Amino acid sequence: MHVHFLDPYRSRNSPIHRLNPRIKLVLTVVFILTNTLIPTGAWPVYILLFALIFSVELISELGISFVLKRSSLAIPFVLAALPLILTVPGKTLFILPVGSWTIHASYPGLERFISIAIKSWLSIQAAIVLAASTSFPELLVAMRALRVPRLLVSIFGLMWRYLFVLVDEATRLMRARLARSGQSEIPGAKTGGSILWRARVVGGMAGNLFLRAFERSDRIYMAMVSRGYDGEARTLPLPGIRPAHWVLLIAGLSLLGLLLGFAYLFWG
Amino acid sequence: MHHSIEIKNLTFSYPDGTTALHDVSLSIEPGEKVALVGPNGAGKSTLILHLNGILSGQGFVRVCSLEVIKENLGRIRSCVGLVFQSPEDQLFSPTVFDDVAFGPLYQGLHPAEVLQRVDQALEAVHMLSYKKRVSHHLSMGEKKRIAIATVLSMHPEVLVLDEPTGLLDPRSRRSLIHLLQELPLTMLVSTHDMLLVREIFPRMIVLDEGRVVADGPTQVVMNDTALLEAHGLERP
Numbered sequence: 001m002h003v004h005f006l007d008p009y010r011s012r013n014s015p016i017h018r019l020n021p022r023i024k025l026v027l028t029v030v031f032i033l034t035n036t037l038i039p040t041g042a043w044p045v046y047i048l049l050f051a052l053i054f055s056v057e058l059i060s061e062l063g064i065s066f067v068l069k070r071s072s073l074a075i076p077f078v079l080a081a082l083p084l085i086l087t088v089p090g091k092t093l094f095i096l097p098v099g100s101w102t103i104h105a106s107y108p109g110l111e112r113f114i115s116i117a118i119k120s121w122l123s124i125q126a127a128i129v130l131a132a133s134t135s136f137p138e139l140l141v142a143m144r145a146l147r148v149p150r151l152l153v154s155i156f157g158l159m160w161r162y163l164f165v166l167v168d169e170a171t172r173l174m175r176a177r178l179a180r181s182g183q184s185e186i187p188g189a190k191t192g193g194s195i196l197w198r199a200r201v202v203g204g205m206a207g208n209l210f211l212r213a214f215e216r217s218d219r220i221y222m223a224m225v226s227r228g229y230d231g232e233a234r235t236l237p238l239p240g241i242r243p244a245h246w247v248l249l250i251a252g253l254s255l256l257g258l259l260l261g262f263a264y265l266f267w268g
Numbered sequence: 269m270h271h272s273i274e275i276k277n278l279t280f281s282y283p284d285g286t287t288a289l290h291d292v293s294l295s296i297e298p299g300e301k302v303a304l305v306g307p308n309g310a311g312k313s314t315l316i317l318h319l320n321g322i323l324s325g326q327g328f329v330r331v332c333s334l335e336v337i338k339e340n341l342g343r344i345r346s347c348v349g350l351v352f353q354s355p356e357d358q359l360f361s362p363t364v365f366d367d368v369a370f371g372p373l374y375q376g377l378h379p380a381e382v383l384q385r386v387d388q389a390l391e392a393v394h395m396l397s398y399k400k401r402v403s404h405h406l407s408m409g410e411k412k413r414i415a416i417a418t419v420l421s422m423h424p425e426v427l428v429l430d431e432p433t434g435l436l437d438p439r440s441r442r443s444l445i446h447l448l449q450e451l452p453l454t455m456l457v458s459t460h461d462m463l464l465v466r467e468i469f470p471r472m473i474v475l476d477e478g479r480v481v482a483d484g485p486t487q488v489v490m491n492d493t494a495l496l497e498a499h500g501l502e503r504p
Contacts, residue, residue: 172352
């Protein structure tokens with residue numbers, strides 16, 4: 001039994017899936033960058049960006065609900081921006097008395113918080129579409145082609161490869177624990193042990209998993225060296241990019257540039 | 269009549285749709301030692317995981333006079349000592365003592381009783397002197413023995429082993445065989461080691477593609493070369 005649920009890739013035959021991974025990666029990164037640079041409160045531009053990513057989601061045949069469900073991943077990051085409501089100075093929204101202190105919530109703070117929430121939500125959708133429409137090996141090739149440092153790409157690749165092995169290993173450890181979590185025939189014995197003891201067991205398991213991962217990495221390295229690895233990852237030359245995809249890249253970049261310029265002109 | 273293990277018409281499919289067990293029925297008497305053989309992917313490990321309710325399929329499973337249903341799982345897990353194929357999975361605590369004590373501690377036994385059971389279990393596998401050792405640094409043969417001790421400390425009625433002799437050198441294998449012969453428990457052992465089967469187990473069950481294709485005295489099944497070959501096995 002192996003774990004597949006971690007793999008975000010969903011195989012479809014949509015134009016987005018067929019698009020060259022390099023182009024997808026560049027467009028996604030630039031989309032996220034544009035998102036980040038758009039000034040606070042440029043609501044119409046947010047709507048346009050949303051329309052853009054929404055249409056990409058429709059074309060990708062991944063299913064809107066799939067992307068929206070996954071986009072809830074952005075919530076914890078958005079929560080980190082919550083204190084902005086209280087710290088940005090400006091017109092008072094409400095005053096909260098906490099003991100002898102009073103906390104001022106401001107309109108500009110709220111505006112900035114909502115902007116950040118929308119931007120994160122849009123960015124994560126782009127990342128989800130990229131990850132769900134491009135298999136991980138393709139992404140690695142794209143990163144390499146875009147001159148991301150090779151060592152970093154190798155590390156990403158190995159992480160991806162062994163993430164599943166580790167999850168499998170953790171699953172087996174937990175299964176072994178479950179198999180021995182029994183009930184005594186003596187009536188009245190309290191099963192499960194104390195919270196502290198259970199925490200110690202879990203700590204032991206985590207330590208074990210770490211040691212194994214560590215030793216495995218040694219063995220993997222030795223196996224790589226035995227096959228001639230010298231710290232340099234070599235790959236086959238990459239296939240070219242079709243002209244239509246170049247056109248799409250330029251169109252996408254111009255559109256995003258245009259939106260950014262527009263946002264700065266009116267709200268910057 | 270009381271059976272230690274009783275399985276009737278058990279069928280199980282994994283969530284991805286592969287049927288791992290197909291209408292499996294078998295029963296094992298108390299004290300009987302039975303080998304479960306079959307090629308890789310035959311469903312041996314899947315079957316074993318049904319014996320203490322880690323997996324549950326359609327059909328009837330009863331172990332130690334308890335039906336394997338949610339309410340009984342606590343009792344069943346201390347009555348079935350399941351030793352996994354890889355001792356690395358079985359041994360998840362920092363020291364040998366912690367691992368062997370896990371089952372009794374989980375059951376909420378008295379500390380004195382826990383200590384006594386740990387000593388007993390380690391004694392049974394001849395590893396008493398390893399109590400304070402770190403399980404991480406033991407040899408494979410030692411790890412296998414400790415793995416068996418981790419379930420013996422629960423005082424199980426049935427011992428279920430998955431591939432006990434895999435990855436062992438001849439000496440460790442030999443001493444494990446002696447150990448299995450010594451232990452006075454009902455045993456179901458999944459293995460590819462046909463010599464081991466011939467040596468210890470009077471009865472063998474052959475599983476292939478999720479079905480029981482043979483179940484009988486080892487001498488008889490072992491002599492049916494055509495059957496063994498048809499199911500990817502070799503006569504020793």
